[in-house]
Amino acid sequence: MKGAANTSNKLDPTSFMTSSFIRYLVMVQKELLEQARSYKLLWVPLVFVLLGIMQPVSTYYMPVILEHAGSLPEGTVIDIPMPLGAEVLAQTLQQFGTLGMLVLVLACMGTVSGERLSGVSAIILVKPISASAYISSKWTSMLLLAWGSLAAGYLASWYYTGLLIGETPIVQAYESMLVYGLWLSAVMTITLLFSTWLRSSAAAAFAALGGALMLTLLASLFPKQLGWTPGALSGFAYQLAAAGTPDSSTLSAAVVVTIVCMLGSISLAALQLRKSLAAE
Template identity: 30%
Template sequence: MNSFFILFRKEWRENVRNFKILWIPLVFILFGISEPLTYYYLPQILNAVGNMPSDMAFQLPEYKPEQIIMSTIGQYQLIGLLIVAFGFAGIIARERKNGTAIMLYVRPISYFGYVFSKAAIMSILIIGSACIGLLVNVYYTYILYGAVDGVAFIGFLGTYSIWLLFAISVVICASAAFSTGVASVISLIVLIVVQLVDSLLGTYWTISPWKLPMYAGQILSGNLDKTPFFWSLSVTLVLVVLLLMGAVYLAKRNVAKAKI
């Protein structure tokens, strides 16, 4: 446990030095603010720049607060996952390549603490930033469109956080197994390409980690299909544990590949 906290402090200092602690939350907050403002002021923007006759008004349908929040999730599903894949694909692989891992491996540290310290810092940065961005989004949505149910929003936030934890676990396991470039590609395929396939063909199955964002939206709107949701949640949590334990095994197995 002591080695975990030592490694966690190392990861924290590193992310402070490369400003991830600053720019990642700002990206999520920016998208959290921009979605409700864009939808609310879009008619005025189009009327101002669209060269439309002065007597013609551009009308958009009435949006519910839940729709605005889910639109923000749509942005997070692309931009947020790109940040996870490209920003952290080298979290283990890069240390193996530049020789930092050797200095760690020769010390009496546990591989469990090594991997889980990285999972902890990624969770704080990614899940924390997403939660802050969504809280800001709910604030502006409340001002412009109305309130959402508080209990439903907490359930929505928890479900989406578990999906992000799954994404984090995928990236860490890929980074433990492969080089940074390969880990980036694999992470993108697993998180974005498979998600796209699931959205196109997912009517044939209801239990999948990639369906958690959809179930989060159902929680928010109050029409959750509980049985497949709980199965999907259980499968996702099991996969998170397996991926992180796999990362521990792969980090230990690939010690010989570390640059000296």
């Protein structure tokens, strides 16, 4: 009877799920600790904050900057119409879509490939850590970094835009941030997938940036045919920030497709990691 009881406890699915979740949380803590030790938790949000502040400040002081540039003829009158606060927020998201995305991809490009080259991943996965928990923990830490940086930078931009140019409704800024955060999450997922597939961190970054650019370009060139794809999310975020009214059904479809694609990419990355470690 005691042996049967011990066997039932070992096979208890509840205790198995609890222990798996605990291991997952431990792995997430490990990833966040590594980000803190490499100062990614400091400098990546700082870059987003600087980008967020730079847009409203440069827009507000642009006439003064041009006036003191020294290359204009004497007596030139500079009259630049001040944009709306919502337009400045949309321009901030565009800054995040270029420099901000580049910083995030460069910060996370060696998440898996770097540990595979150093042999750390093989050591970790020898312990009772599954490939799914390993990939999921890295994905979670990457999303926390991306969302935290985006929130810090966008909040700074919203504050200085209201201070210098004009107030923008917080709900409008919040909705645009959520949609753009989902797009950044998709880019981080692509980065993790290529970091699992490719040995080189630089190749993973190049492939992730190229894939994100292709998705965005195709969605902008064919908005009616590909408006439901993840690449259209950045455009929807710009519209929401600029007080636009995107098609709700197309936006909902893009959100659902993006979430499904991210979950599929995470599963594919875990499967690829198992195959790679088995081959090695």
